[in-house]
Amino acid sequence: MSMTNANFPMDAEGRTYHVGIKRGELANRVLTVGDPARAITLARSLDGVDLENTPAKTIPANLFSYASHRGFLTITGTYKGVPVSIVAIGMGISMMDFFVRECRAVVDGPMLIIRLGSCGSLSDAAVGDICVPSGSYLVQRNYDFFAGDSDNASAKPYHLSKIFQADPEITKTLVKNMSAKLGDNHVWSGVNATADSFYSSQGRQDLNFVDANQDLFTELVEHEPNTMTLEMETFTLYHLAKTSTTAPLGQSQVSNGESKSKNSIRAGACMMVFAQRKTNAFITKEDVVRVEPLAGQAVFDSLVEVQL
């Protein structure tokens, strides 16, 4: 670590401070996950992987990879001949922010980013099913509510943000490709809620803390009747895509000679149901092993199908 510039720290090689990548190592089409183990599993679907000689839980030898000292793992190769990257980012809105900003800083031209995550289901989607949210809102603990003074008598203990939308073409393509891999009856559409805690802001009951979250599920459905999933990252991806500019793009770098959008990032997401919050069921290891690679292939198919 020998960083310069506290405004946007990079090392002497040009690697960003947290994700640890530099220009040339990341494709414009990115699949992002939380768990590094999932990234390694999905990398087995990339071109040229010698599956017989690639032990499970190892990164295929023909691919570029970089594990940063702060827990990010980047793997770059091609899928059906098109350059793609997989980036594992860990958990939470702050980690998604690191990932989007540090990747944007080292890639030229427009980007497509699709998240493949896990989630809790508030709808009828069962464990092992896939949800593709067209939009996402943020569930934040209203920390001030818990300060113990009288200012907040009328405030609510959780703040629910406005909905930010996924790219409609990416969402449509994901639904189509997920259905092809897993069957129509295992693929769901709706809206995602991203929470700043796995516990209080997802309505989990924990007597060890004052959480005031008994009515949270009801409030989520009142806020957005089509609320389908709860997880911890997707909102930030959709939000940053919508607030991305075209600042880093020279006009010559934009495909077809002109920008189709004021944003340089187009984003979508899908998630596997790990927890069914209405029935309290949790996914089995066997279901994860079965669904994860198929869902990954559907994301790669979508990443290379959508035009930049």
Place this chain on the structure above:
Amino acid sequence: MSMTNANFPMDAEGRTYHVGIKRGELANRVLTVGDPARAITLARSLDGVDLENTPAKTIPANLFSYASHRGFLTITGTYKGVPVSIVAIGMGISMMDFFVRECRAVVDGPMLIIRLGSCGSLSDAAVGDICVPSGSYLVQRNYDFFAGDSDNASAKPYHLSKIFQADPEITKTLVKNMSAKLGDNHVWSGVNATADSFYSSQGRQDLNFVDANQDLFTELVEHEPNTMTLEMETFTLYHLAKTSTTAPLGQSQVSNGESKSKNSIRAGACMMVFAQRKTNAFITKEDVVRVEPLAGQAVFDSLVEVQL
């Protein structure tokens, strides 16, 4: 992974889902850091470590350790004969929330938790100095502000929360012990600001996104003139300590036969200045190697000095 109960998932062994620890593996006195490499460095100060035969970047053989599949590292041993743990949690408010809640769930009796982090300095504290914040507030991007509709004409782009206080005895003890290790003129007191982004919510300028954060430093100082540091986790620790209950404690488990507090967690924090935001300076590797172990010893001294 074979979890039960979507409300508070634990595996068949009783390990929590993300931090991965179970009852009996964690001490009531915990030093928490972000970077696993820092946890391993600090573990060298624990009792019975054979420094000659413990290579750098390895966990001493006499200590318990557990690395979870989601990036948490727990190391437990003793310091001056008192059981202590070190837990590396990664980055961001959501990761601090995982850590506090999953640790609280598997430890009986009252807990002391002290964070040793890194930060940016908004004050005169120089790179390599230590700051010990008596309180912390949260800087959150006001996501709704960026929705592009007219609802938010009067809203500000960032929300600054109320201040939550550290445990005063822990703070006082930390200042004393840090000064003994590093000298009075390298130890600072003040208030911390915890941000939900390393970039926009810490006032970093990035043309790739619409951030509206040019005036953020001014607003922080107006909100709290004694704002000293910016980082990404401490607020959540102070907040959860203040909202912790005594629910998990049987009366017999409380020291002296009675509870001194309505909270089961007492918390403090200190941070090394890595970035000087006024001069744009960044810490050198040599300064980290020099300061980190001394700061760690001062935290351990404080953890075992304060009565549970």
